[in-house]
Amino acid sequence: MASIAFRNVTKRFGDTIAVNDVSFEIADNEFFCLFGPPLSGKTTILKLILGLERPDEGEVLIDGEPVNHVSPARRNVAMVFQNLALFPHMTAEENVRFPLVERKISPDEIAPRVADVVEKLHIGHILHKSPAQLSGGERQRVAIARALVRDPVAYLMDDPISALDARLREETRVELKRIQHELGRTLVYVTHDQEEAMSVADRIAVLENGVIRQIGAPSDIYDNPRSAYVAGMLGAPAMNLITLDPGRLSALDGALSLHAMTVPDGASQIGIRPEDLAVDHDVDGVRKPVQVYEVEPLGGVTVVTLQAGETSLRAMVRGQPKIEPSSQVALAVANGQACFFDSEGQAVTA
Amino acid sequence: MNRSLSFEIFRYAAILTIVALSLVPTLWMASMAFKPIAEWSATGADLTWWPKSPTLDNFRFLFGESSSDLIVALDRTAARPILASLLSAVFGTLIAMVAGTSAAYGLSRFGSGGNLPLALIQLRIFPPMAVMIPVMIMWAFLDLIDTWYGLALVYGIVTMPFAFWLMKTFFDDMPREIEDAALVEGCSRLRVFWKITLPMMRPALASSALFVFILNWSDYLIGLLLTTRDWVTIPVYMASLSSSMTGQLYGAKAALGLIAAIPPVVLGIAIQKHLVRGLTFGALKQ
Numbered sequence: 355m356a357s358i359a360f361r362n363v364t365k366r367f368g369d370t371i372a373v374n375d376v377s378f379e380i381a382d383n384e385f386f387c388l389f390g391p392p393l394s395g396k397t398t399i400l401k402l403i404l405g406l407e408r409p410d411e412g413e414v415l416i417d418g419e420p421v422n423h424v425s426p427a428r429r430n431v432a433m434v435f436q437n438l439a440l441f442p443h444m445t446a447e448e449n450v451r452f453p454l455v456e457r458k459i460s461p462d463e464i465a466p467r468v469a470d471v472v473e474k475l476h477i478g479h480i481l482h483k484s485p486a487q488l489s490g491g492e493r494q495r496v497a498i499a500r501a502l503v504r505d506p507v508a509y510l511m512d513d514p515i516s517a518l519d520a521r522l523r524e525e526t527r528v529e530l531k532r533i534q535h536e537l538g539r540t541l542v543y544v545t546h547d548q549e550e551a552m553s554v555a556d557r558i559a560v561l562e563n564g565v566i567r568q569i570g571a572p573s574d575i576y577d578n579p580r581s582a583y584v585a586g587m588l589g590a591p592a593m594n595l596i597t598l599d600p601g602r603l604s605a606l607d608g609a610l611s612l613h614a615m616t617v618p619d620g621a622s623q624i625g626i627r628p629e630d631l632a633v634d635h636d637v638d639g640v641r642k643p644v645q646v647y648e649v650e651p652l653g654g655v656t657v658v659t660l661q662a663g664e665t666s667l668r669a670m671v672r673g674q675p676k677i678e679p680s681s682q683v684a685l686a687v688a689n690g691q692a693c694f695f696d697s698e699g700q701a702v703t704a
Numbered sequence: 705m706n707r708s709l710s711f712e713i714f715r716y717a718a719i720l721t722i723v724a725l726s727l728v729p730t731l732w733m734a735s736m737a738f739k740p741i742a743e744w745s746a747t748g749a750d751l752t753w754w755p756k757s758p759t760l761d762n763f764r765f766l767f768g769e770s771s772s773d774l775i776v777a778l779d780r781t782a783a784r785p786i787l788a789s790l791l792s793a794v795f796g797t798l799i800a801m802v803a804g805t806s807a808a809y810g811l812s813r814f815g816s817g818g819n820l821p822l823a824l825i826q827l828r829i830f831p832p833m834a835v836m837i838p839v840m841i842m843w844a845f846l847d848l849i850d851t852w853y854g855l856a857l858v859y860g861i862v863t864m865p866f867a868f869w870l871m872k873t874f875f876d877d878m879p880r881e882i883e884d885a886a887l888v889e890g891c892s893r894l895r896v897f898w899k900i901t902l903p904m905m906r907p908a909l910a911s912s913a914l915f916v917f918i919l920n921w922s923d924y925l926i927g928l929l930l931t932t933r934d935w936v937t938i939p940v941y942m943a944s945l946s947s948s949m950t951g952q953l954y955g956a957k958a959a960l961g962l963i964a965a966i967p968p969v970v971l972g973i974a975i976q977k978h979l980v981r982g983l984t985f986g987a988l989k990q
Contacts (some may be wrong), residue, residue: 406884426887435887439881443903456890500889 356417356507356540357382358403372398374564375412380508380542387536388544389587391550396544398437398564400510403427403542410633416507422556427456427691435545436512438493440514441612446496447481453504470505474533490517494526502533508540509670516547525555548588552576582699585625586652591657593625593667597693606662607625609642610685618704628670630691633658634684635677660685706754731967736958737762738910744955762959782960785941789965791852792927792937793920796859796918800916801909804867809897813883819870824842824865832862832925840929859920867916872933874908876903910978918968938964 363434365373368532373395377426380386402414405426413420421429439577450471454464459579474476475495485493494515501509515526534541545551551558552572558567560583568580572588579585587594596605602617604610604623609668612624636645646663651674658677660667662685669685677683694702734745739755739762744751766782811821827835839858840849848854878901886896902909928939936944942960945953 402882403882404888406887425892427890427892431888434884435881435885437879437881439879439885441882441886441900441904443906452886456886456895500885510981655971 387555795856799860
């Protein structure tokens with residue numbers, strides 16, 4: 355049972371502002387994802403929630419209570435660190451027990467709770483080993499077990515699965531989501547991987563240079579990015595950002611016609627997701643053709659890279675279409691799906 | 705990639721030469737310690753590598769038994785200086801390690817103290833003579849001259865900067881997240897230090913303590929200035945091993961030198977596994 359809130363929180367390290375006047379509210383039981391490039395302030399926000407850092411301005415609230423002056427030990431928040439931070443001089447089991455022992459829980463109670471979390475994370479066979487003897491995936495699970503073993507009001511995870519290989523990462527991701535549902539606890543999750551953010555979170559906060567650019571459900575942010583920056587952060591391949599032609603009824607020197615769309619006033623850029631960019635290999639003579647630069651068949655979809663003058667574009671086409679590199683194709687916006695941004699990169703709507 | 709055989713031979717020959725050059729003086733001392741007076745005082749062609757008739761006379765002599773060949777007898781045995789050296793070096797090392805480690809941790813973690821780290825080195829840059837004479841006068845005033853604890857205190861102060869700098873480097877290298885994790889999991893700052901940091905620092909503590917101990921153990925100048933009779937240390941006592949009749953008692957000196965080499969060697973072997981770093985491996989990703 356815990357909501358977490360930031361009210362105009364600012365944190366500086368010397369001259370750099372790590373977190374700049376940030377306000378947000380994380381609801382109880384929410385899977386909340388902090389997403390942004392390295393050094394955008396994600397980890398600092400976690401440390402502020404934990405109490406490892408104190409805000410220079412503003413207030414951090416847990417369950418509505420200001421906690422600016424509450425020590426980390428008494429905030430009752432659990433954390434999985436980016437580098438895991440297992441205690442190297444203790445066995446896996448001692449690592450997992452540590453939070454309970456330190457909180458003076460009676461041994462009768464410790465045993466069943468350790469057994470429970472050990473079963474949940476399938477680490478029974480490695481409990482006697484020291485962290486140095488464990489593989490990356492095993493260490494990861496021990497670190498997660500150490501965070502899950504007690505009953506905190508919220509769990510924080512700092513990019514905990516980035517060191518795993520792609521397949522293990524996908525499995526652990528699903529597992530984490532399941533565990534979060536089971537526990538019914540608030541989970542604040544930091545990642546720089548857009549796919550991870552999209553797939554696990556109830557809501558995402560997109561960060562840039564210590565400022566939250568947009569907060570919302572993954573699908574909402576994906577479909578309605580509030581700025582070109584946010585649009586570019588989510589989705590792979592990234593959204594195509596194309597400068598509109600003068601007159602704003604076309605783009606790419608007429609190669610992309612926008613006559614069928616309502617272009618809002620003030621728009622200077624159009625953003626089209628790769629899957630919304632239709633590639634037609636019948637050049638009909640009406641539309642100005644563009645050149646295919648490279649074709650990457652990925653099985654279910656094919657990524658086509660196009661070169662239109664100076665602009666490089668990527669389109670995602672279902673299946674494996676017969677498009678050859680260096681051939682000429684015609685472009686269109688599929689289903690009228692596009693976003694518009696002004697010269698500052700802010701979204702504009704009609 | 706096979707390097708030629710001649711190169712390998714050359715390489716090992718070079719290594720053996722260097723090892724021999726550095727070990728020969730020690731071997732010479734060891735050999736001399738077991739030679740009777742006629743052999744250790746021999747010159748020219750009579751000088752041999754190994755004792756012809758090995759004897760423990762030199763050791764017996766050090767501990768009070770006058771040997772048959774040696775007309776002189778010692779007015780003090782080596783037992784007391786060995787005790788003096790042990791007490792002052794061990795307690796001096798303890799003082800240096802406790803003070804140095806505490807200071808290093810505070811400065812490494814909280815960055816306070818301003819220029820203190822540099823101020824601590826200047827303690828070492830200052831010529832020891834210039835420091836020790838005033839200390840000698842103060843110690844005389846405080847009745848600390850010729851006491852093992854007076855000596856230990858000075859050893860602790862003098863070697864503390866070494867303990868500090870060594871430990872500070874180790875603390876700086878230790879990943880912060882491990883302490884953060886312990887803080888989050890319910891420890892107070894002090895408890896983190898005891899339960900997490902110090903146990904992780906065991907190898908660092910062991911190697912720093914050995915280094916500081918060797919410094920204290922081999923001191924001559926401070927012992928010479930601050931002790932007079934009851935608590936003279938091994939190096940000071942060794943210098944006095946001579947007589948007007950025989951000159952320098954090289955055999956006895958060699959025997960004492962061999963004894964004096966024991967503590968550092970034993971300690972070094974005891975903490976050898978700690979001297980190998982790598983305990984922190986596995987705590988973090990990669």
